[in-house]
Amino acid sequence: MAKKKTKFICGSCGYESAKWMGKCPGCGEWNKMVEEVEIVKPGRRGAFANTEAVHFSGERQKAAPITSIATIQEPRIATDLVELNRVLGGGIVQGSLVLIGGDPGIGKSTLLLQVSSQLANKQKKVLYISGEESVKQTKLRSERLGVTSDNLFVYSETDMDYIGQAIKEVAPDLVIIDSIQTVFQSEVTSAPGSVSQVRECTAELMRIAKTNGIAIFIVGHVTKEGSIAGPRLLEHMVDTVLYFEGERHHTYRIVRAVKNRFGSTNEMGIFEMKENGLEEVENPSEIFLEERSQGASGSTVVASMEGTRPVLVEIQALISPTSFGTPRRMATGTDHNRISLLMAVLEKRVGMLLQNQDAYLKIAGGIKLDEPAIDLAIAVSIASSFRDKPTRQTDCLIGEVGLTGEVRRVSRIEQRVQEAAKLGFERIILPANNLGGWSVPKGIELVGVSTVAEALQYAIGG
Template identity: 50%
Template sequence: MAKPRTQYSCTECGATSPRWQGQCPGCGQWNTLVEAVVETATPAGRNFAALGGASGLQMLAEIRPREEPRQATGVEEFDRVLGGGLVAGGVVLIGGDPGIGKSTLLLQSLARLAQVGENVLYVSGEESGEQVALRARRLQLDVGGMQLLAEINLEKILATLVKLRPAVAVIDSIQTVWSDAMQSAPGSVAQVRECAAQLTRFAKQSGTCVILVGHVTKEGSLAGPRVLEHMVDTVLYFEGDTHSSFRLVRAVKNRFGAVNELGVFAMTDKGLRGVANPSALFLSQHSLDVAGSCVLCTQEGTRPLLVEIQALVDASQAPSPRRLAVGLEQNRLAMLLAILHRHAGIVCGDQDVFVNAVGGVKIAEPAADLAVLLAIVSSLRNKPLPGKLVVFGEVGLAGEIRPAPRGQERLKEAAKLGFTHAIVPKANAPRAALKGIEVIALDRVEQAIEQMRSW
């Protein structure tokens, strides 16, 4: 029997190489080549003229799209991230660290869908039926109308899906599924790509919403080929520390809704519960005003969130001062310190600077710049900011304070939570006074630092 020929495929771009090498020849990423068995295909003559004549060629202007109805899962925070609920024929990929709550959330969602009469199927490739039943009993879920299939063979899974035609099917997880048509081992690049493609094709043809659970690498990205994220309609990431009770679900791709939506959950003994006021998670409760603390009003999708930014500036004991940012971009911190020196005359060259976003949230938007700068100056001067002050605004290299999107929604959220003062970019100043909050609109970094001296 001939030994199967192997090649090395890149998990990022799919490029192949006959032998292993440290850097991918296609995309230039390091240590992304994994070994896979070469799948041989039998060539067959095809009549391409006949195929072209039978294809469904249409004029784009003549196509009348219809609005797909949403199927709410009953888990409000999960529906928010999905853009309102599940879409018939959609494919959702959700990834996260082991034990963070992916299976728990999906089991809760399917149980609630089954309660309202929906035909749902849970395909378990990692756990036996008894293990899934024990989890459902521990969570006290009513799973009377829910169907379970403990199987990892793709052909058997597809046969069951064709027979049942469920409204929603969960595949937990895609890395455990394997196909008879492939010689590769389960979890390999070829198997994951082929199994995901077959399940996606079934979803589009049948109208079943398929939810795929994916493993993640030690860097936190979804394991397997990157093309997997391009196949599906929605990509969700489960974030959070397994030692903490709070979990975040973030949408990074959604063909049927907005991206960068955020769902906040609390892990309890009865499963995951949505958090009604997530801003309370990211605000520390200080009995007195402390230096180096500034409250930022950030925007996650359509939801404004209040997050406390903490900074610690201390004399450096090493030749090279440290710059450390947790939850914020490291390079942006260095840029902000340079702006502070150039335009406000505040030198931190001999100081260690540490910046942290409370609660483990990750802030990617540049509207956090002004809050970071004020927290640094507050710590450097050991002068607390007012406790009921909220700040947002992007800072440019020329020292200008640039506007942030949805400024009115941020201010209304701050006023609702009891904040009485706000420093915002001049372009975000409200046309009419807002009840309960005084808005200070500025357009330069120097003005913000000068405003601090008046407090």
């Protein structure tokens, strides 16, 4: 007879303990330990009691010299969405396990159903497994999106045993699990969505993907903080982690890679939600700049790198006298601590009295930027609003600002300048150390600056 054993698992990091603890030793969070009942079957012992000690191919793997291992380029399946292909590193890698998370109603299922249709039309077998909708509900949504193909199989199930059997029968090229929080294994006694269930089901899906060379997409719910629900171990197990961002009441959506074993981790794809589904945005810079005000103070444009793509974004700042004892510092789209840091530099190195001013900063378009190259644009936006002097509409600013007021070199300057020239900008204010060694587009004036004060002289006249 199976023996029952009680253990406590942290809901954040998956740390296991024989007794309850208020603070998790693994991640340091409080009140995250959840009691679960573990059934230990006779004759099985150890952490790998439920796994086979064989290689994914069915044979035992032997140690071999690294020089004798042959390497080949991973075979990829390209979708019709160029934005998604770039985020994935060139397409869907066969045998990969991809986790995609996002807020409810953001469009995760819509995106994956569109991808399923595109691959099915390319004579690829796709199995769409939904644990949240019936097959009729999935069919209604597919009709709305115009998705129809004999190579697209739909299955509604949450039991991992039946899901594995369905994958074996269909033998697809792509499997989509929507969502991992609804899937359960009957041998695990905890409820679906718990730490144990998510870990065990993901491990089983990973074994299926690697053994049979099947690409598997799993949808993950997110917490109120915006991170993927379940143990942190989930993100470590998969090959790629994608976040689907954007406001539900706005049309633009952003797919961002935060982990990718087969490509860059800083790539970003932009889509627009329409009646017939998601459509990719080929030139996002035009979208972010199309509503820029003419002659308004506190507005600058920066060329930021998102992975391998340069994106031009408007940065807006509003500086006004404070009504409180402590001035406010608020930011949307970037870290609010960056505002305090750059305002301190402007006070100390430029002589602006900002300690009695409220500061509000916004990255227009709903995009999030965190690279150092946007420092100079933020500093000029703050100074422009404070002095109520607008910048030129054809100016673009690039550069990192140090605490001593210097403007530091940034990477990939040529790509940034080319993107600015493509959209009609005429003057680029950039670090002096970035000048030279690369070709400048026609019609572009480069202004190299070494300090923030020098940049303000060119941008707003001092």
